[in-house]
Amino acid sequence: MARTMTRRAFCAMTATTFLAACGHNTQEDPTSETATTSDADSNAPEATESEATTESQESASTSKTLVVYYSRADENYADGGKEWLEVGHTKVMAGYIAEALGADQYEIVPVEPYPEGYDDCCDVAMAEQRDDSRPVIANALPDVSAYDLVFIGCPIWWGEEPMIVRTFLEGVDLSGKTVVPFTTHGGSGLGSVPRNVATFAPSADVREGHAVAGTSVDGARDEVVAWAKEYI
Numbered sequence: 001m002a003r004t005m006t007r008r009a010f011c012a013m014t015a016t017t018f019l020a021a022c023g024h025n026t027q028e029d030p031t032s033e034t035a036t037t038s039d040a041d042s043n044a045p046e047a048t049e050s051e052a053t054t055e056s057q058e059s060a061s062t063s064k065t066l067v068v069y070y071s072r073a074d075e076n077y078a079d080g081g082k083e084w085l086e087v088g089h090t091k092v093m094a095g096y097i098a099e100a101l102g103a104d105q106y107e108i109v110p111v112e113p114y115p116e117g118y119d120d121c122c123d124v125a126m127a128e129q130r131d132d133s134r135p136v137i138a139n140a141l142p143d144v145s146a147y148d149l150v151f152i153g154c155p156i157w158w159g160e161e162p163m164i165v166r167t168f169l170e171g172v173d174l175s176g177k178t179v180v181p182f183t184t185h186g187g188s189g190l191g192s193v194p195r196n197v198a199t200f201a202p203s204a205d206v207r208e209g210h211a212v213a214g215t216s217v218d219g220a221r222d223e224v225v226a227w228a229k230e231y232i
């Protein structure tokens, strides 16, 4: 597992590039909308096979494993600088797990997209944490009743999961299921994600999970697959 770093350490490490570039001002008004719930269009979990992407919830595959993730592409932090992502790191990691286990996937999609610019996204993410927001999910929540094992992945934002992950956790019933967090990050490892997932899915059997540095995800397939297979 990649070396972990606390939220405080990450912020200190990136103080000159991250905070300054973000133009952070924790006193300013939040720029994001707070969330309630979504009554968006139906969108069943996507089976790993591409033809299943338009299936209804009723006809979803019989897989017992679901890989849920939030991931953001666009401009991101990378080793003291910036990088442009066509596909988010966590989405790549989610794909490794789903492909290896033949699992279905559900991508958490925000109604209000996060800014493409890293600095602007930092501001929104910080405001959402400060306000304990629940950003609205655009796609219908999956019917998780058929799944025994649920992986849930996200980037680390300010040491934690993006607040929209909490929207998801509060919107589904994961009681009695094995729930396995995973993250990609810029130095914070899993951050407080496993603990927070356990808080927001209190009746689930939440495991410790696995973290991969975002900039290392392209070469991490074998490591991720070996880890994920421990749960089946």
Ligand SMILES: Cc1cc2nc3c(=O)[nH]c(=O)nc-3n(C[C@H](O)[C@H](O)[C@H](O)COP(=O)(O)O)c2cc1C
Binding pocket: 007, 010, 011, 070, 071, 072, 073, 076, 077, 085, 087, 088, 089, 090, 091, 118, 121, 122, 123, 125, 154, 155, 156, 157, 158, 159, 160, 184, 185, 186, 187, 188, 189, 213, 214, 215
């Ligand atoms: C708003 C924001 C806040 C971040 N905060 C942290 C952090 O506290 N600790 C950390 O290690 N990485 C942090 N990162 C870096 C991301 O966790 C990392 O780049 C991750 O791999 C991105 O995954 P994604 O492309 O799936 O969204 C932050 C990135 C963003 C955009």
